[in-house]
Amino acid sequence: MNPTGSAHLELVCEGLIPGLPDELALMCLATLSHGHHGVLECVSRRWRDALRSEEYSRLKAREGLCGDWLFVLTDEKPGMRWSAYDPGADRWHALPPAPGTDPRSTHCGFACVALRERFLVLGGYPVRPPLEEHGGGGGCSSYRRPAATREVMSFDPYRNRWSEVAGMRTPRCDFACSAVRGRVLVAGGWEDLPPMPTPLRSCFSVSHDGRFHVVGRSASEPRHFIFDPAWGSWAPAPAAWQLHRLPRNPAAALDGRLYAILERGLAALEGSGGAWSVLDGPPLFDLPDHRRKLQPSGCGFAGLRGKLYLVGGKAIRYDMDARVFDIVKFACTRYCDPAAAPLQWRDVRPLFRSRGAVLGCAALQQ
Numbered sequence: 001m002n003p004t005g006s007a008h009l010e011l012v013c014e015g016l017i018p019g020l021p022d023e024l025a026l027m028c029l030a031t032l033s034h035g036h037h038g039v040l041e042c043v044s045r046r047w048r049d050a051l052r053s054e055e056y057s058r059l060k061a062r063e064g065l066c067g068d069w070l071f072v073l074t075d076e077k078p079g080m081r082w083s084a085y086d087p088g089a090d091r092w093h094a095l096p097p098a099p100g101t102d103p104r105s106t107h108c109g110f111a112c113v114a115l116r117e118r119f120l121v122l123g124g125y126p127v128r129p130p131l132e133e134h135g136g137g138g139g140c141s142s143y144r145r146p147a148a149t150r151e152v153m154s155f156d157p158y159r160n161r162w163s164e165v166a167g168m169r170t171p172r173c174d175f176a177c178s179a180v181r182g183r184v185l186v187a188g189g190w191e192d193l194p195p196m197p198t199p200l201r202s203c204f205s206v207s208h209d210g211r212f213h214v215v216g217r218s219a220s221e222p223r224h225f226i227f228d229p230a231w232g233s234w235a236p237a238p239a240a241w242q243l244h245r246l247p248r249n250p251a252a253a254l255d256g257r258l259y260a261i262l263e264r265g266l267a268a269l270e271g272s273g274g275a276w277s278v279l280d281g282p283p284l285f286d287l288p289d290h291r292r293k294l295q296p297s298g299c300g301f302a303g304l305r306g307k308l309y310l311v312g313g314k315a316i317r318y319d320m321d322a323r324v325f326d327i328v329k330f331a332c333t334r335y336c337d338p339a340a341a342p343l344q345w346r347d348v349r350p351l352f353r354s355r356g357a358v359l360g361c362a363a364l365q366q
Contacts (some may be wrong), residue, residue: 030060038091068305072311072354106127110163207320214227266283310336310345313332329355330355
């Protein structure tokens with residue numbers, strides 16, 4: 001008998017895990033978080049097919065094993081190609097491209113939020129690269145005028161798949177969006193809320209203390225309003241909060257506290273009437289060929305499983321020898337435990353094939 005053929009037959013007849021029924025073996029695989037899937041799929045073709053099967057997806061959904069996710073999109077990834085971080089595995093991996101997206105365009109002006117084991121990307125507009133019109137011996141570059149969309153894309157962490165869900169009533173871009181008490185609240189979303197006291201533009205938002213905080217600009221004035229779903233009404237924020245002084249998307253809620261990176265450093269706000277207290281100086285990045293540390297801007301900032309994560313960003317670097325400025329794009333991923341003293345930022349695995357300013361960042365906790 002051909003020994004090679006015998007070994008092949010034995011391998012085919014083996015289960016997913018030798019000595020275990022396939023149902024139990026599949027349950028064992030389901031307990032491993034999504035960051036391990038890339039390695040697991042390389043074990044064998046059977047494992048790859050099992051991990052991509054509907055049976056496996058249904059099993060993880062039934063047991064509630066979606067895992068912890070940190071979703072990030074940078075300005076270097078066109079075509080809405082998101083990356084996801086698994087804190088348990090300390091691994092980044094790319095999400096599949098969303099259907100119907102132009103791989104040449106960059107998705108801007110959108111909002112993103114995680115709710116009920118789903119990750120939602122709402123609205124925004126595509127920014128396409130210059131169109132080269134070849135004719136004669138030269139070219140002409142022009143930009144297509146971006147148009148906002150009302151579309152909402154939903155990512156299913158169990159099936160690793162995007163789908164389009166019910167859209168907003170009106171197209172939106174650069175708007176506020178947060179998950180509050182099990183609902184996604186959007187300025188101009190599916191269900192009309194009472195109008196804000198003053199129309200705002202270039203908004204961002206955060207969910208804190210069971211309320212919807214919206215920060216934007218009215219004419220040249222920065223404003224901060226709070227919507228309370230229990231009362232269905234808006235109110236101006238206390239003056240001590242000063243959330244309107246923050247750049248876009250710098251705040252994160254974690255374990256009942258609101259955190260933000262101010263000019264003075266990482267600050268925390270407790271309750272609904274307190275003031276900001278600075279916990280530590282701003283996180284700084286070291287460059288091997290630079291004389292001083294750099295403070296990045298445009299970072300992703302999110303709270304997950306008792307930790308605050310800071311991802312990506314960019315900074316201006318000055319080369320004293322050449323006397324020129326350039327922009328440095330970071331792929332770093334850092335986290336800190338805000339309850340621990342002294343506060344310490346720790347580096348983990350950097351972004352996967354991506355870096356720079358973060359356009360969207362959201363956390364989904366199992």
